[in-house]
Amino acid sequence: MAASTKLRKDAALNRARIVEVAETYLESGRQLQLNDIAREAGVGVATVYRHFPTPEALLEHLARPRMEELEAAGLVALESGDLWRGLEGFLRLGLQAQLADPALAAVLAAPEHADARTVELVASLNSIAMRLVARVKAEGYLVEGLEGADLFPLMCGVAYAARLGLAADPHDAGLADRFLDALLLGVRVR
Amino acid sequence: MAASTKLRKDAALNRARIVEVAETYLESGRQLQLNDIAREAGVGVATVYRHFPTPEALLEHLARPRMEELEAAGLVALESGDLWRGLEGFLRLGLQAQLADPALAAVLAAPEHADARTVELVASLNSIAMRLVARVKAEGYLVEGLEGADLFPLMCGVAYAARLGLAADPHDAGLADRFLDALLLGVRVR
C-alpha cells in the first residue's frame, strides 16, 4: 500500500517485528501492552508508539486482513445467484473469523475506532449485511419484523455466545455450528 | 445477612456509601476505580479495599440482587404449568436484566468470579437453564440438536447483540424484543 512505501526500510522492518510480536500476544491471550511489546520486539518504546499510538490502533491493524476478507466475501455473496446461501455463507464466515481471531471480535465490539480505515470497513460490513437482508427479505425468505441493521449485531452476538459456550466446554466442536443454526432458523421464514 | 450483622455500625455505613457511589459509577459507564470511589464516598482507600478487595468483587456485589431475582424467576418458571412460557419469560427477564444492569452482563461474561456466592449463583442459573431446556425438549418444543448448556450463553449473546445494536441506534425501542424473538424462533419447533 501507499503508506508503507513511504516508510524507511529500517522503519518498515521494525514495524513488521512489532506486528509479529503483537500477534503472539493475541494468540496467547495477553493484552497488547505496548511497552512490553517494544522490549520483546527489540525496539524502543517510542518506536511502537510512533507506529501505533494506542493499543486499539494496533489491534485494529491486526484485525484488518480478516475484515477485508469478510468484506470481499460479503460482496461476492451479494452477487451470488442463491441469495440465501450467500447470506448464510457470509454469516458463517463472520462467525468463524471472530472465533479464530480475537482481534476481530474486539474491534467489532468497540463503540469507536482509532483508525479511519477501520471505521470505513465496519461501515462497509454493516452496509453489506443490510443490503443482503434487504434483498433476502424482498425474496420473502426473512421473517417479518426483522430490520436490516439487526443482522450484523446478531451475528456478533452469536460469536459472543459461542465464545462463552466454548469457555465453559472447550471440547464442544459442534457448538458454533449449532449456535449459527439457531440464528439462521430464527431469521428464516419456513 | 449474617455477614452484615457482624459489621460495626460505622463500617456498615461506610460500606453503604461505597456501594452507592459505585452504582453511580456504573450508571455513568465509568470503570470501578476503587481509589476514586473512596474519595467520592469520603472514606479512605483502605476502607474500600477492605470491603471489596478488587473491582470485580465490588461489581459482583452490585450484580447480586439481579442475579438472585433471576434465579427466583427461573425456579418459578420450572414450576410453571406452561413450560414454554416459563422458558420464554426466563429468557426475557435475563435479557432485560442484562440491558438494565451493566454489572450483571459483565459478571456473566467473566470467566472467573471473585466471590464464592457469585460462583454459586452463576452455576445455579446455568443449571436452571439446563433443566428448563431438558423439560421443554422432553415435551417436543425444542429443535433437534440443541444442547441443554446452549441456552444460557445464547441468551447472553442476544443481550450482547442488543447492546451493540442499541449503541448504533439508541432510539430503537423494539430492538431487544426483535432479537429475543429471533432467538425463540431459532430454538422452538414449529
Add this chain to the structure above:
DNA sequence: CGTCTTAGCGGATAGAGAATCCGCTTATGC
C-alpha cells in the same frame, strides 16, 4: 459511667504500567 479491647479507619507511599520528550543515529536523495 469509665475502661479496655479490637474492629475499623485513613492516607502516605510503594509499585506497576502507560505515554512523552529530546538528543542521537542512520537511511536515503543528491
Add this chain to the structure above:
DNA sequence: GCATAAGCGGATTCTCTATCCGCTAAGACG
C-alpha cells in the same frame, strides 16, 4: 561523500493500583 530529516531509544514523567501501619473510636463489660 555529504546534507538532511526520518526514525530511533530509553530515561523520565504521569497516572492509577494496592498495601502498610500508626491511630481512632465503637461497643462490650463491670
